Amino acid sequence: MNDGRIAIDWDSARASNRDNWEDRVPLHEQAYGISDFDDPNHLTRIIRTDLAALVPFLPDGSVSGLDVCHLQCHIGTDTLSLARAGARVTGVDFSPGALESAANLAERLGIDATWVESDVLESCAAVDGDFDLVYTSIGTITWLPDLDRWATQIAGLLRAGGTFYIRDGHPALYAIDEHADGLQLRHPYFGNGEAQLWDDESTYVGDGKLTHSRTYQWAHPLSEIINSLIGAGLQILRVYEDKTIPWKFAPRMVEVPEGFAWPESERDLVPCTYTIIARKAGE
Numbered sequence: 001m002n003d004g005r006i007a008i009d010w011d012s013a014r015a016s017n018r019d020n021w022e023d024r025v026p027l028h029e030q031a032y033g034i035s036d037f038d039d040p041n042h043l044t045r046i047i048r049t050d051l052a053a054l055v056p057f058l059p060d061g062s063v064s065g066l067d068v069c070h071l072q073c074h075i076g077t078d079t080l081s082l083a084r085a086g087a088r089v090t091g092v093d094f095s096p097g098a099l100e101s102a103a104n105l106a107e108r109l110g111i112d113a114t115w116v117e118s119d120v121l122e123s124c125a126a127v128d129g130d131f132d133l134v135y136t137s138i139g140t141i142t143w144l145p146d147l148d149r150w151a152t153q154i155a156g157l158l159r160a161g162g163t164f165y166i167r168d169g170h171p172a173l174y175a176i177d178e179h180a181d182g183l184q185l186r187h188p189y190f191g192n193g194e195a196q197l198w199d200d201e202s203t204y205v206g207d208g209k210l211t212h213s214r215t216y217q218w219a220h221p222l223s224e225i226i227n228s229l230i231g232a233g234l235q236i237l238r239v240y241e242d243k244t245i246p247w248k249f250a251p252r253m254v255e256v257p258e259g260f261a262w263p264e265s266e267r268d269l270v271p272c273t274y275t276i277i278a279r280k281a282g283e
């Protein structure tokens with residue numbers, strides 16, 4: 001079966017992906033609504049949604065005063081929203097341009113934050129200290145070939161009793177042909193270790209073209225995501241599946257207050273995102 005997947009070594013795939021993410025930084029600086037942060041109460045919609053799901057599982061019901069590590073922090077808008085909610089934040093990303101942009105925004109807003117340039121799969125060795133919360137969301141593990149290694153980094157970054165939170169596009173959604181007229185399966189739901197090669201000059205927000213258009217992404221079924229966390233010693237506290245997603249995954253999606261969703265008649269047919277909240281055992 002030719003399902004578009006290819007074998008590629010991680011160093012080459014990561015280099016292509018990093019070039020692609022570097023190209024996106026100036027476009028996202030224009031499209032992410034950064035001037036909204038001039039309102040000192042502004043938090044991104046992603047963080048407002050995630051805090052509502054997360055805080056019931058935090059020991060004091062708040063991120064205030066917690067040490068938080070944000071993996072794949074991009075240009076820092078969610079990281080700085082967590083800081084505005086009271087957390088001490090460290091953002092990790094492999095894109096130097098994204099981190100420079102994040103640091104500039106933090107300085108402009110007068111927010112203390114630490115930024116670490118690292119492959120997320122090597123983040124435990126790159127980041128100093130340990131954390132009450134490791135957070136990652138919306139556009140994360142499809143960029144990674146090896147979830148066991150990913151989950152090991154998360155477990156290593158967490159303090160005993162610390163919490164892990166992820167919300168991202170559902171693997172069942174990623175199996176759908178985003179350009180088809182109706183809900184139609186096209187891409188593999190199950191991973192086989194090989195990468196899906198994408199060639200796309202556009203990004204998910206705003207206009208403008210990317211010079212480095214080739215990326216490599218990996219399918220990870222929900223069982224693989226959950227089992228990687230269990231395998232790293234984390235206890236799963238809660239799993240949610242939702243019918244909305246923060247970005248327009250397909251042209252046929254319609255805008256709703258939480259972001260985007262399929263037309264109403266199709267909304268119960270397939271999940272758009274999943275959320276997992278997990279905990280590292282206490283001492």
Ligand SMILES: C[S@@+](CC[C@H](N)C(=O)[O-])C[C@H]1O[C@@H](n2cnc3c(N)ncnc32)[C@H](O)[C@@H]1O
Pocket residue numbers: 014017021072073074075076077078092093094095098118119120121137138139140143144
């Ligand atoms: C869609 S963003 C996710 C952040 C957040 N949802 C946002 O929109 O600001 C994906 C981020 O993952 C980063 N990334 C991709 N692969 C990575 C890797 N192997 N290690 C570290 N960061 C990586 C990219 O540089 C990018 O900043």
